[in-house]
Amino acid sequence: MLTSSIHRFSDAAQGGYPHAANSSAANLTDKTLPKEKWESIKLVAPADLRAEEATDKKPDGIYAWMVIFACFISLMLSIGINDAYGVYQQHYQLNEFPNETATLVSWIGTVQFLIMCIGGVFSGFLCEHFDTRLLNAVGAVIMGASFIGGSFCKSIGGLMATQGFLYGLGASFPFVAGTSIPSQWFTVRRGLATGIALSGSGIGGMWMTSATQALIESLGRPWAMRVTGIVSMTAVLAISPWMRVRLVPSKSERIIDWSLLKDIRFSMFFAAVVFAVAAYFGPFYQIPSYSVVVLHKSEGWGSNMDTLMNGLSVLGRLVVGFMADMVGPLNLLIANTLLAVTSLLVLWVPFESVATLFAVDILFGFAIGGIVSVIPVVAAEVFGLARLPSIIGLLFIGYFIGGLLGVPPMSALLDNVGHRTDYTSSIWYMAMLPVCSLVFLVVMRSLITKRLLIKL
Template identity: 45%
Template sequence: GWYAWGVVISGCFMLMFSMGCVNSYGTYQTYYHLHQFPDEPLANLAWVGTLQFAVMNIFGIPAGILCERMDTRLVTFVGGVIMAVALIIASFCDSAPWKLILTQGIVFAFGAALVFVPSTSIPSQWFTKRRALAIGIVVAGSGIGGLWLTPATRAMIDQLGTGWALRITGIIVFVVNSIASLFMRGRIKVKSREKIVDMSIFRDIRFILICVGATCGMCGYFTPFFSMPSFAEEIVGKSNSFGNDLLTVINAASTVGRIATGEVAATFGTINTMCMCTFVAGLSILVLWLPFETTGTLIACAIIYGMFCGGFIGLIPVVLAELWGVHRISTIIGLLYMANFVGAMVGAPSSSGILDNIGH
């Protein structure tokens, strides 16, 4: 009914600012590296974006537990407050990168976990037939967020500096998330006598294989988001604005991919579609980005990678709901996000270290 679609739209707006901020961090990283902290190794600055996603995933389990035991509307509201406060405090941390790692990275990620897990798990409780489409619309919010947050952040940084860019973003996060949280109500309650976390799922080989796949996928997932803008500037010779425009292209394609793959999965199956998306996303990097230093191939890579990496992210909650149902979906997603944490911690810092020591 109408309330179910209200949950979907609310989740979309929540991911717009939680994952959207993560997806647009490349704009901050480029500015930090070229202007604010020019003597700081790129690998150190990459830890902000890495920890945003990694810590958000490691807090997935406690966030899932809170969703099952408490009113998810309260959980998501508190998460929005923490995200907003973290960004506002980060706006005053312009003297050392470690302060940004703590505020814009870790504290922001803790709040984002309280928003991200409910947003990707609760909508599954309200849908059966159109579940893949519903989740696709929800996770498209992160692509939409990155789509407009990237140029908006660049404009705010150019006109007002990073401090006010972070403060304005924090205020918007608080207002939008507070309104959206009013609709994020769970449909299924877990009985108090049930286990807080059911670890028996680790005896299921299907879950182990999904965790391994998620870890491998996350090792490289954010590298184009963080490194493609600097590649465009340093290797292809493009302007700073063009590098940031590539982030906009990736996020736009990702938005389309997350929604479209929901419909494709209804025909070809969610697992088949997710595997296809993962394969094509990885292939686009190997075929279009690595061998060439031209504008055309870089844009093509941004479009194809964005389209298919969006499908990989969008279908994971649907696969989990299909295999294990929606009763304990929040904690199951939280457990899987532990695998995402491992991949994120390995991937982005490693690629940034390679950039510092070897180059593009």
């Protein structure tokens, strides 16, 4: 049975709004529709927009908030653990593998994220064909097993296989489900609900960073990983019964809907996401060691900077999620990307001090939290709900590319240009990534409308 909201959306796609199958979506301009209709326009991409209900539970109700809580916990563990890798990076680089390059050590966390993204592509497809609750539970078991197995590894290769590859594979299920499900369960407070769900990743990164540092100092790295594996597996298993989609497409044979890329606006959005994700992990990975090497602070002080940045990212997710329903998700995505540019290019590049690093932590943490929170909302509002898991899966390819463009080149610059002591070239590279993202977002918005003061 089709919901009335999906009926209205499909009717709009076929009648009230330009449908990509009949006319080029890329040719849409301000002249196409009366000005008063701009606030409600949906930019329909060439994908199957009809969907069927996967459950009799209704949106916007108590059950919907239970789903949000489950997504919150899933992202708190899956992304939170990945965000806390900066502590392991610092520990490996300064203690366990002091003779290895920062580039090689960073590949453990990079592989973790890249496999999470590639796994996310297939997870999006699987979420449209199988019970997401079961997929989430399977992911939880793999997540836990990866860290427990990694606790017995004493080589970078072994850690790359367990903490990197295996964990990324397991975390891809709660990652894609927790990111794409929230928008399906809300029609009124979609931005706020999505922001709350995605704030779990920031909160997870915040407390996981501090907890990981404390566990390593008190129990050692092997037991820190065992505790992390047991906790993550137990918690994600416990909330898996509520990790369910509300809508599934009536027809979906493709793992990746490449037809979306025919829309020039989606191509711009895709490119912007690539550079935004490339910018994401650099500060989280490098600020802890930067604090020790450049500012001569303790390892604990450096990990606390990551904790602070994660805390501000939580605030950014919540604030942007709340405001997205009022001023438009794309507008906020552009504003937060501009704030990220300011924090890195205007503050971190020219200044080298504790005060400046605090300012970078605060501004970048808030900005990047808002960016990751509003990306799925933009995808839902602009390109439709029915195929959102597949759309998010396609964006995960962008995340994968962004992961390759982010930390590895930064670390290579630190090794080969900065000789592991001068972070200048690495910071310059980091700063230019959100600049590129901002350019693509501005182009995307200008293709939609030239009007500035409009909810979009």
